[in-house]
Amino acid sequence: MASASAVGVRATRNAKAWLGILLVAPTLVLTVVFFLFPLASSIYFSLTSWNGTTVQAPFVGLSNFTAMATDPEVLHALGNNAIWVVIGTAAPLIVGLVLAVILWTGVSAVLLYRLVFFLPFVLPGVAIGIVWGWIYDPVNGWLNRLLGYVGLEEFARGWLGEPGSALYAVLAAAIWATFGFVVVIFLAALQNVDLDQVDAARLDGAGSLQRLWYVIMPQIMPVFLMVTTITLVGGISVFDIVFIMTGGGPGNATSVLGTYAYENAFQLNKIGYGTALALLITVLSVPIVVLLNHVQRRLSDR
Numbered sequence: 001m002a003s004a005s006a007v008g009v010r011a012t013r014n015a016k017a018w019l020g021i022l023l024v025a026p027t028l029v030l031t032v033v034f035f036l037f038p039l040a041s042s043i044y045f046s047l048t049s050w051n052g053t054t055v056q057a058p059f060v061g062l063s064n065f066t067a068m069a070t071d072p073e074v075l076h077a078l079g080n081n082a083i084w085v086v087i088g089t090a091a092p093l094i095v096g097l098v099l100a101v102i103l104w105t106g107v108s109a110v111l112l113y114r115l116v117f118f119l120p121f122v123l124p125g126v127a128i129g130i131v132w133g134w135i136y137d138p139v140n141g142w143l144n145r146l147l148g149y150v151g152l153e154e155f156a157r158g159w160l161g162e163p164g165s166a167l168y169a170v171l172a173a174a175i176w177a178t179f180g181f182v183v184v185i186f187l188a189a190l191q192n193v194d195l196d197q198v199d200a201a202r203l204d205g206a207g208s209l210q211r212l213w214y215v216i217m218p219q220i221m222p223v224f225l226m227v228t229t230i231t232l233v234g235g236i237s238v239f240d241i242v243f244i245m246t247g248g249g250p251g252n253a254t255s256v257l258g259t260y261a262y263e264n265a266f267q268l269n270k271i272g273y274g275t276a277l278a279l280l281i282t283v284l285s286v287p288i289v290v291l292l293n294h295v296q297r298r299l300s301d302r
Contacts, residue, residue: 046276051269064276074277076252077260080167084174084256085235091175092231093224096182101212103183104190114187117180125177129244132173136160136245160246163253170245170254174238182227189223190216225296232292233285257281 046064050057068074099117103110120128135142138158147156159169193216201215217224239258242248248259255263257277265274 042275042279045272046279048272050271052265052271053269057272060272064273067273068276068280073252073255073260074257074280077255077257080254080256081236081238083167084171084238085232087168088171088174088178088235088238089228089231092179092182093228095175095179096227097186097224099179099183100186100190101216103187110187114184117183119180120177121181121184123177125240126244128173128177129241132170132176133160133245136169161250163250166246166250167254170242173245174241177241178231178234182231185223185227186220189220193219222296222299225292225299229289229292229296232288236285236288237281 045057047059047061048057049060049063103113107113134140136159138144138156138161141159143159144153144156147153157165160166197215197219198211201211206214237258238256239262242254242256242259243262246254248255248263252260257280261274261277261281263274264270264277268274
């Protein structure tokens with residue numbers, strides 16, 4: 001009897017193990033095909049000087065990475081990425097949080113506002129880039145026309161054609177496309193805030209900013225960190241909207257790591273160097289994701 005029971009237990013465990021393998025297998029296959037294999041290929045090509053046309057890919061070791069360290073264009077692109085990360089993260093978070101709190105406090109037609117704010121986020125980056133390119137058009141663009149109507153025509157300019165304004169013009173379009181996502185996520189998180197604590201703080205004389213900072217923010221901090229992670233990584237890996245609106249120009253005024261990698265890989269046929277630049281984006285993104293994810297988990301476990 002004992003032997004038969006043991007056999008039955010082992011059979012049950014084996015069946016559960018095989019079931020687990022079958023359930024995990026699709027995800028594992030997708031991970032290998034769409035993540036591990038491309039990553040391994042990227043690492044390989046970053047160690048070569050392949051131009052994309054020859055059969056053989058000459059092995060050059062770490063030459064591409066050492067070249068990056070002395071390439072002034074890489075430093076310039078990194079600087080633009082840094083501007084994008086700081087402004088492109090802070091602005092959507094601040095605007096999104098303020099609007100979410102306003103909607104949370106009882107504004108009517110919340111569903112309508114949520115839809116209006118979220119709509120730009122679901123639009124393709126190509127469409128956003130084209131539309132904002134029309135808005136910034138120096139002759140027929142709505143922005144310059146509006147400035148003329150209100151008597152500020154001296155501020156009108158070729159927004160995407162001047163090095164001093166091009167990066168910030170593209171960044172403004174990206175912020176417009178992102179903040180609605182932040183509003184929707186924060187508004188969802190605010191539904192779980194303990195209103196008794198908010199009311200108690202109000203009775204104790206805490207102002208609106210004090211209630212937001214000391215009562216509301218600690219309760220939505222895990223969600224805040226998650227949104228911060230998404231926007232930060234987006235700032236490091238930004239490509240589509242810059243490529244559509246300016247292509248990295250004028251000159252290299254709006255060049256970021258993504259557009260510079262594309263330029264080297266597909267315009268200059270430096271596949272190896274372009275791949276090394278793409279890996280640099282990954283290297284910069286991963287530590288941020290790991291750190292913020294660790295902090296988020298610690299806060300969630302409290």
